[in-house]
Amino acid sequence: MRTDVIVLGAGIVGLGLALNLQERGRSVVLVDRSGPGEGTSFGNAGLIQREAVMPYTFPDDPMTLIQAALNIRVDAYYQMSSLKAVAPWLYEYWRHSSDEKVAQSAAARAPLFEICLTEHDKLAAAAGATAQLRRGGWLKVFSKEKSLADEIGKVNELEAFGINAEICDHRKLSQMEPHLTGDLIGAVHWKDPYSLAEPLALSQAYAALFEKRGGKFVEGDARSLQQEGDGWSVETTDGRISARDCVVALGPWASDVTVPLGYDLPLGVKRGYHMHYRTKGNAMLNLPVLDGDTGYLIAPMTHGIRLTTGAEFAERDAPPSYVQLERAEPVARSIFPLGDRVDPEPWLGRRPCTPDMVPVMGPAPRHKGLWFTFAHAHHGLTLAGSAGRFMAELIVGETPFCDPAPYRVDRF
Template sequence: MAELKADVLVLGAGMVGVSAALHLQKQGRDVILVDRNEDAGDETSYGNAGIIECASVFPLMFPRDPKLIFQYALNRSPNSLYRISELPEFLPWLLRYYLASTPARAMQSAMAEWPLIQRSLVEHEALISEAGVPELLRRSGWLKLYRSQDSLAAAVRDAERVKQYGVPSEILDNKAITAREPNLTGDFAGAVYWPTPGFIADPGALAKAYAALFVRKGGRFVVGDARTLTQESGGWRVNGASAREVVAALGPWSDLVFRPLGYSIPLGVKRGYHLHLKASGNAVLNHPVLDSDLGYLIAPMNRGIRLTTGVEFAHRDAPPRPIQVERALPRARALFPLGEPVDAQPWMGARPCLPDMLPVIGKAPRHPGLWFDFGHQHHGLTLGPVTGRLLSEMMTGTTPFTDPGPYSVERFG
C-alpha cells in the first residue's frame, strides 16, 4: 500500500483532535486524522454531560474547605471515589492539584481559561452550522439543584461572583424549579439556572459529524496506533502515514506520545461513568440537572436519560468499578421517574487533567514539528473547537485570538 503523506498528522479523533484537524484544514493544511478506532468520538468524547459550558468562569479546583477535604479523604463524598491501595499512585498528582488550587493560583487559571470559555459556544455554533447538524444543539441551559441552605448560599455567592464577567443566572425557588422541571421530586433549598450554555443531546454524534465534515472537505481519516509514532528526517510517521508536523491530541492517552520522547508532563486522569435509562411513562426532562449535594447529573440525551457520576481517582486502564453509578441510581430515581436501563452496563471514560486545570496547547520545545493539544479536564467537549482554532493559528503563523502563553508545556519546566 502506498504511503499516505500530508502536511499534518493529528493523533486522536475525539472532540479535541477532530476540531484541531478541521481548523488546520481551514488554514489550508492537508491533514490526516489518525485514531485507533474506525469512528470519531468513541472514547472520552462519547461520555459527558453534553454541556458546552460557556458560563464556567472558574474551573473545578481542589477544595480548600477542611471539612470537604476530610470528607474526600474518608471516601464519604458523593463527588469522588478512590481505593486506598491505589492512593500511592495518584497522591503525588493530587498534591500538585492541591497546590495549584490556592485562591491566587485558581484565579490565575480561571483568567487564563476565560478567553477560551468565552468563545466556546460561538466556535461550536460555526462548526455545527457547517456540518449541517443543528438538531444536535439545544439552547436550554442547565439547572444546579441544592438540598441544603448552606450549599445554596455558596452557589448564590458564586453566581454573583461570575456576573461581573457578563454571565447571567437565575436563582430558583421550589415553585420555579417545578415550572421548569415538572417531573422532579425532592426537598430542595433552591436551584441556580444557567441559561447561556448549549446542550448537545449526543456528544459522540457531534464528534462524528465534525469528522464527516473534515472528510467531505478533503481530509483523510485513517486507523492507526499512536504508539508507532517515529521522528524521521523531514517529519513524523505513524503506521503508513507521514507528515512534516504532528499534533498529539490523545486526551488521557497523550502520555503514549510525550513520555517516550522524554517529556515529564503531570497528566492525570479523573475517571467517570454514565448509564442511559428510559424515562417512565410520559415523564420529560427539559434540561441537564445536577443534583449538587448528591454528586450526580441527569441529562436528556437522544439515547435516553443519561445518568453521570462524579470523579473516580484510579489508574486510567484499571478495570471499571461502577460503584458511583450504583450509589447514584436510587437517588436519581427518587429525583426523576426513571425506567429500565438502555445500556447493558455502565460506560466508563477518563478525563485528561493537568494540576492547574488548563490544557497544554502549543509546540514541543525539543522536537521540531511536534505539537500538543490535550489536558482539557472537564471541558473537552466545551473547548475542543476553540482550542483547535488557537492551535491552528499558532501552527500557521496567524495572529492568535488570545495569548497562548498560559497553555505552554514549558510551564511545567
Template sequence: MAQPHIQQADVIVLGAGIIGVSVALQLQRRGRSVILVDRRGAGEETSYGNAGLIERSSVVPYGAPRELSKLMRYAFNLSADVRFDWLQMPRIAPWLWRFWRESAPKPLARAAADMQPLIERSVSEHEALMSEAGVLPQLRRAGWLEAYRSEKTFEHARGAAVALHQFGLKYEVLDRKALQQREPHISDALVGAVHWLDPATVADPGALVKAYASHFVDRGGLFLQGDAQLLRQEETGWSIVTDSGRVEAPEAVVALGPWSDTISRSLGYKIPLAMKRGYHVHFETDGDAQLNHPIVDVEGGFVLASMAKGIRLTTGVEFASRGSRPNPVQLDRTEPLARQIFPLRQRIEAKPWMGSRPCLPDMRPVIGRGYRHKGLWFAFGHNHHGLTLGPITGRLLAEMMTGEPAFTDPAPYAMERFG
C-alpha cells in the same frame, strides 16, 4: 520490486476525539492537508460519555476543596461525587498535592483568568463548526440547572453566583416553585436551583464528533485507523504506519486525551497527567416524564441529562489509573438519589460506560509546540471540558501552526510550564 505507497500530508493529527477532530478541521479550514489517525472511530472514547454540556459558565476551573470537613469525606470515600482508588495513591499523591496548592484562591483566580479567553468563545466556535457541518439544529441553547437539596447550600450557591458578576454571565435563581415550573417532573426533594443560561448542550456528544469528522472527510481530509504509538520522527518530519499504509508529514499533533502521555513520555516530556474517571448509564423514564435541562445535583454528586438514548446519569470523579478495572460504585450510590428527584425506570444498558478525563494539576490544558522536537504539537488535558473547548482549542493551535495572529496569548497553555 515496487515501493509501498506512502501518503503525504502537511499534518498528521493523532486522536479522533473532540480535540483532535477540531484541530484537524481548523487546520483544514486554513489550507493545510491533514490526515487524522485513530485506532477507533471518531468520538468513541472519552468524547462519547460526557453529559453533553458546552460549559460557557464554568469560568472558574474545578479546584480541590479547601474545607477540612469536605477533604475528610473525600479521603474516606464518603461522598458520591469523588472516589479514590487507594491502591493508586502512592502514584497520584504528588499530583494531588500540586492540584490542592493550585486550588488556593490566588492561583485559582489566575487559572480562571487564563482560561477565560477559551471558555468565553466555547459556544460560538461550536456554532461555527456545527453550521458548517450541517448539524446546528442539534445545539440546544437552554442552559443547565445547578440544583440543591438544602437551603444552606442553596443560599451559598446564590452568593457564589453573585461573585461571578465580573464575568458577565446570565443566570436565574429558581426557588422550589419556579424550579418545578421549569421542570414539571422534578420532585420537591430539590429546594431550588441556579439556572445558568449561557451554556449550550447536545443530546449525543459522540454523534457530534462523528458529524465533525464526516465534515472533515467530505472536505477532502483522510481519516485512517492506526496505533498512535507507531509515530516516528524522520529527517523530514513525522511518520506513522496505519492500516492503510505509511503516512508522512512535516508536522504532527498529539491529541490523544488520556493517552497523550504515552507519546509525550516516550519523547522525553514530563507532563503530570492524571485521570479522573467517570461513568454513565442511561434510563428509561416513567410514563411521559421529560427532563428539559441537564440537572447537576450538587449534593448528590451526579448529573442527569436527556440524551438521544434516554436519561443519562453521569457520575463525578474517580481517581484511578487509566488501565485499572472499572468500579461503578458511584453509579450504584447515586442512582437511588437520582430516583428521588426524577421518575427513572430501568437501566437501558446492562453494562455502564466508563471513560477517563485527562487532567493537569494547574487546571489548564496543554496547547502548543513540543519544545524538544521540530514540527511536533500537543493538545490535551482539558480537565472535564474537552467537549466545551474542542473547537476553540483547534482554532488556537491552528493559528499557532499556520502563523496567524493568535486570538489570545497561548503562553498559559505551553508545555514548558512543566519543565
C-alpha cells in the same frame, strides 16, 4: 502518503483542530485506533459549558475533606489500590487549588470559554449540525440552603465574565421541570450553555465535514510515531503517513506518546461513568440537571436519561469500580422518576487533567514540528472549537486569538 499535518486522536479535540486547520488551507490526516469520537468524547454529559471559567478545585472545607478521606462521598471517590500511584498528582492538584493559583487558572481559561459557543456554532453550521446544539442552558438544583447560597455567590462572581444565570425558587423550578421530585428548594439556571442529546453524533458530524472537505481519517497506532527527516511519520492501516507537522490530541492517552519522547508532564485522570435509564410513566426532563448537593448529573439524551458521575481517582487503566454510580443512582431516583437501566454495563471515561485545570496546548519544546493539545479536563467538548482555533492559528503561524503562555508545555 504525505500530508501537511497529522493529527493523532480523533476525539472531539482532534476533530475541532482538524476542521480549523482545513479552514486555513492545510491538508490533514486524522489517525485513531477506533472511530471518531469513540474515546472519552463518547460518553460525557454533553454540556458546552460557557459558564465554567472557574476551575474545579481540590476541596478546602474540613467536612468535605473528612468525607473525602473516609471515601464516603458521591462526587469524588478513590480506588484504594491506586492511591499510592495517584497521590503525587493529587498533591499537585491540592497545591494548584490556592486562591492565587485558581485566579491564574481562571484567567488562563477565560478566553477559551468566552468563544466556546460561537466556535461550536461555526463548526456545527458548516457540518449541518446546528440543531444538535440544544439551547436553554442547564440547571444546578439544591435541597440545602447553604449550597444554594454558595452557588448564588458564584453567579455574582461570574457576572464579571459576561455569564448569564437566573436564580430559581422551588416554584419556578417546578414550572421548568415539572417531573423533578424530592425536597429541592431551588436552582441556579445557567442560561448560556448548550447541551447535546448525543455527544457521539456531534463528533460524527464534524468527522463527516472533515472528510467532505477532503480530509482523510485512517486507523493506526499513535505509538508508532517517529521523527523522519524534517517531519514526522506514523504507521496506519493505509501505510505510512508523513507530514511536516504532527499534533498529539490523544486526551488521556497523550502520555503514551509524549513520555517516550521525554515529556513527562503531570497528566492525571479524573475517571467518570455513565448509565442510561428509562423514565417512569410520562416523566421527562427538559434540560440537564446537576444535583449540587450530591454531585452527579442527569441529562435527557437519545438513549434515555444519562446519569454521569463525578470524579473517580484511580490509575487510568485500573479496572472499573461502580461504587460512585451505585451511590448516585438512589439519590437520582429521589429527585426524578428514573426507570430501569438501559445499558448492559456502565461506560467508563477518563477526563484528562493537569493539576492547574488548564489544557496543555502549544509546540513541543524540544521537537520541531511536534505540537500538543490535550488535558482539556472536564471541558474537552466545551473547548473543542476554541482550542481547535487556537492551535490551528499557532500551527499555521497566525497570531493566536489569545496569549499562548498559560498553556505552554513547559510550564510545570
